[in-house]
Amino acid sequence: MREIDMAVVSATVAEICKEANYYLGEDVIGAFKKGLAEEVSPVGREVFKQLLENARIAREEEVPMCQDTGTAVLFVELGQNVRLVGGDFNEALNAGVRRGYTEGYLRKSIVKDPLQRINSGDNTPAVVHLQIVPGDQIKITLAPKGGGSENMSALKMLTPSQGSKGLVDFVVETVSRAGSNPCPPVVVGVGFGGNFEKVAYLAKKALLRPLGQPNRDPFYADLEKEMLEQINKTGVGPQGFGGRFTALAVHIESYPCHIASMPAAVNINCHASRHAERVI
């Protein structure tokens, strides 16, 4: 058994909170450059120009690229040969978020109760997805998720007879209906299969894949391509001003499911497609 101290976990989470909000990934920057070169709408190209400049300022000055620094969503892969010492693991994750959001001058966007709406003051609690895996390491990925794009997401219990067309239509309609609200160009995470709660998790997890890396299964890789093409025909365009770059990528994550169901979920992410990870 390898021992890992909770102080190390907290410090790591604090660091990646800042990193994810300041430094946009090279994959997303590359997609912006492609957009700037290929977008046919002049206002759309202007948007890409601003997004590239914005990412540069954020990186150089170590400031958040977007003022909505999001819900702190943590994906944790905990090695089964790790012994957690020095405190409560969940508390250590939240302590890291508290520290990262305070030290990093990030916005605190969490209210303690959905109706009473009093700000928790430190962006906690985080939303934590924990998975036990073989090994003696902990991998922590933080994906800050903005409210504007999260609000445009949808889940539907499709019936098996609706087939792949049912899935494609649902995804394209959801992104088209979202229009200008989720700050297009968007990244589209699609969960497919599993059950009601699993499918939403899969959609969120799909957003972590590097942009443009296709699904390992050629069938789903083709579906991703088809969905992206259809989404980019809607005309929504960058920021909804009209254009061909409505989405930068579609990622599908699938899972076996019940004989009676075919759940599908669409988690829309904005172009501020942020994540940072560390292995302890």
Added chain:
Amino acid sequence: MEAKRIRAPLTDADVMGLKAGDNVLISGVIYAARDAAHKKLVELLEKKEALPFDLKGQFIYYVGPTPAKPGQVIGSAGPTTSGRMDSYTPKILENGIKAVIGKGSRSAATVQAFQDYKGIYLAATGGAGALLAKTIKEAEIVAYPELGPEAIRCLVVEDFPATVINDAYGNDLYEEGRRQYVVK
């Protein structure tokens, strides 16, 4: 596309000179207010009580910035989704506001109110908070400091970039843009 330079506050004639699709660079004073501040402003208007600032001809920017780092005027400050302000906007336009800045589509009633009260709706690039903050030269809380990022702030901006979405003639860039680029 050449951007038009405009200066706050706006007159009716300024508003009538702007069309959906125009890129503008805004200079002067604009007021930051989002959900909670709108609720308070509309309550004051309904009770006919004094407002924290004179609305006549002014801009409202829907923004909840990040905390400023030492040495910064303001933290990252991009627009938030405007639709949440739809229930308040007609009342605010009726009482003198000329322009609102946010991102995302407006309700039919709000779009109509821009025509009725000669106002405009502009979008700033959502998610470009670091870039937009650079155009904000001064920031001061004028009301409701207890609301934190939602407090009303007076911002002095220079060449703040935005695009006209809904003009006072009933045009809507979100609809026109989509119509122009849709592939059937």
